[in-house]
Amino acid sequence: MLQPQWLRTFEALVEIGNFTRTAERLDLTQAAVSQHIKHLEARLGPLMLRQSRRLELTPAGHALLGYVHEMQAADQRLQQRLTGDDATQGELSLITPGSIGLAIYPHLLALQHEAPGLSIRHRFAPTAEVIDAVLDNRAELGLVTQRPEDPRLAVSLFAREELELVVPASERVQEWDDLARLGFIDHPDGHDMATRLLSRWFPGNPGVRHLPCRGFTNQIGLILAPVAEGLGFSVLPRFAREAFVASEAIRVVEGSPEVVDSLWLLHRAEWPLSARANRALKWLNARLVSPQSG
Structure with missing residues (x-):
């Protein structure tokens, strides 16, 4: 019988990809994380290859991860019943x-x-x-x-959900040069979203990659923080803008045509x-x- 704690450690390590951060997430020592993986590998064989910057699962590792997900799904169904x-x-x-x-x-x-x-x-x-x-x-x-x-x-x-061009509250944007003066606050979907919106609003522009980048964050709730500080503009979905607390420090630029994403519900x-x-x-x-x- 595989110990549930070993399985939780394995799943967290696969998700995080780092022994130290996994130990911090689970409130364990790094030695304990390593020991849990050794126990599993003693039973199942090698589960992962330790590369210099990442962990790669072996076929046995993929099989064990699938088993963990199946056990979680079964537990969820049991709890619902x-x-x-x-x-x-x-x-x-x-x-x-x-x-x-x-x-x-x-x-x-x-x-x-x-x-x-x-x-x-x-x-x-x-x-x-x-x-x-x-x-x-x-x-x-x-x-x-x-x-x-x-x-x-x-x-x-x-x-x-509409895509929006968001600038500091004191700024007015009428042409591409205004965006070039402000600079772009990027995020993981920033280039894609900005390209889709700005190509329609400013046809013939040289593209968002030609704008100076004033910052980057992968935290959705923080993208507009530098915009509120006057450090640049960004393009992001309406719901993210509506959730930003300092709404008085930012402004949505009006333009057309609208660029709208559909959000699909799955089960x-x-x-x-x-x-x-x-x-x-x-x-x-x-x-x-x-x-x-x-």
Whole structure:
């Protein structure tokens, strides 16, 4: 029998890719993390190759990771059966991109205040990871910005989200040279989003890569902090801008045409949503802008 703690350590190490940070995440010593992996490898053979900058799973490592996910899914199904299909009790798990995640999380907390028996587990992740988590039953609900075609997934339109050009409150942008003067605050999706919006608003421009970059952050909630400080402009989704606390220090530039992303709701197609998930979706739909047809 494999010890659950060894499996938790292995899963965390695969996710994080570093022994020291894994030990910090799990509140263990680095020696304990190494010992857990040695115990597993004594039973199963080599699980990972220690490269200089990353860890690479062996076939046995991939098999064990799949086993861990299967055990987690089975445990989740067991917990749901034990608590019954009660909309006020049990775990609600969902995984979303950062922007919509910032928008819905306060509403989820309000739902939990109304139903304290709920335990809400919300993770931020990119589209590929969201799809994998729903397919592996590590999350009951997922939101993505690109519609998947996998037949195992039930997919429906959840909301639409405009891309916005956001500048310091004191700035006025009328032409490309104004953006070049300000400089770009980049983020992981920054170049893609800026290209899609600015190519339509400023046709013939040389491209966002020709603008001076004034900063970069991969934290969705912090992208607008340097903009609020007057250090540059950025392009990001509306929900991320609405969640920014210092709204008086920034300004959304009006322009056309609109560039809008669709947000798609995912869950496994083979079985119905739990009462908890249905309640959460009704709660969120009543508090977010309803999706438009088309």
